[in-house]
Amino acid sequence: MKITVVGTGYVGLVTGTCFAETGNEVTCVDIDANKVKKLSAGQITIYEPGLEKLFERNLKEERLSFTTSLEEGIKDAEVIFLALPTPPGEDGAADLSFVLYVADQLGKLLTDYKVIVDKSTVPVGTAEKVIAAIAKNCKTPFDVVSNPEFLREGVAVDDFMKPDRVVIGTTSERARKVMGELYAPFVRQGNPVLFMDEKSAELTKYAANSFLATKISFMNEIAILCERLGADVDMVRRGIGSDDRIGKRFLFPGIGYGGSCFPKDVQALVKSSEDAQYDFKILNAVMDVNEKQKLFLLPKIKAYFKNNLKGKHFALWGLAFKPNTDDIREAPALYIIDALLAEGATVSVFDPEAMGNVKQIVGDKIIYAEHQYTCLDNADALIIATEWSVFRTPDFHKISATLKNQAIFDGRNLFEVQRMKELGYHYESVGRIPAI
């Protein structure tokens, strides 16, 4: 099939590459000329494990191409995917201007039947708005499908190639057939393709992300309670996770969720609820808990340094909002950096993939270390904000030889409390019983 993907960010580039991998001819369109230039020249623009190999192969086989021209990009396409940003607007609602702008343009360009697929995360009712925006300038028949994306950054290729489920919102039989054919190679193991109406599909994505965010905030509150009551969150987590109705996954406490999806999607669903005159109490609490959780380590750090961080220097491991990505949108590490700088401290950082992205935003207010161990030079303590595998079994002798104080503040519970005690560290983590 000939496919167009509009927007070549984390979702668009993975979508385009994976559809090319199953033999489709894919043209990706982006307004960012620099991105298109790099991608056309075979230079990948995001870090996503496993993507580069597929990207290179399909580019070489000429199943994958890039352009800045929407007109050229959609010329022979049967299906047009919109993988455009839907950032939070000022009131918290999803900003649909990127999606509706492209829909408006498409209305002026369509000359034959096409299926336009919304892959962006969008509020209920967006398919109708997209139809209206296209139809304004267009007499050609078309269908608009809501096909929310559930891939996770860091394992996006696997998620796309073997999705738990594919959700397709359409009431058009013609579009349903096209979409079913397109996704058939990805669900050969029998995972479901769930056909539903557009509104249900749109809401499914928000419900999924909001539920997962709720799980995180719930566990973060349990962790707080564990510290106050003298219980161990690791034990509680295992105790509840072995119940099938709860499940083992997504129960790890930490310093809050970040990324480009959970924060904005929870916020957008709350706003949609408000617009529908409904006060979604749980989600308001989820957001509130998460805001506080990002700075969970700060009082512990301050207490250790007797409430005076002025002139102190901190090493911070982990900048990405989660491991295996270079995405730093809403990353808790950025909030910690801001808080430390505001207290008059200085910070050296290290992250395996996200340093470049942080540099663009934070600039020279912090020091960018070349290695996780040089990051420790002159540091009074180490803070861990992302659970990259490479931080899990570090050389503790190197750490103690370099740090001025044997103090580690771990926002991701990477190490055993007892072991850290034996190694002589002042070790603080999230929701666990201090070693005796």
Ligand code: NAD
């Ligand atoms: P992104 O910011 O990484 O990428 C968006 C791309 O769209 C950028 O390359 C941008 O230049 C391009 N763009 C903007 N306006 C354009 C236009 N007029 N024409 C062509 N290209 C244009 O965003 P993303 O993370 O890929 O997210 C896209 C959507 O998918 C969002 O709605 C998001 O909520 C949703 N989503 C994201 C993830 C994720 O893990 N990132 C997962 C599931 C769903």
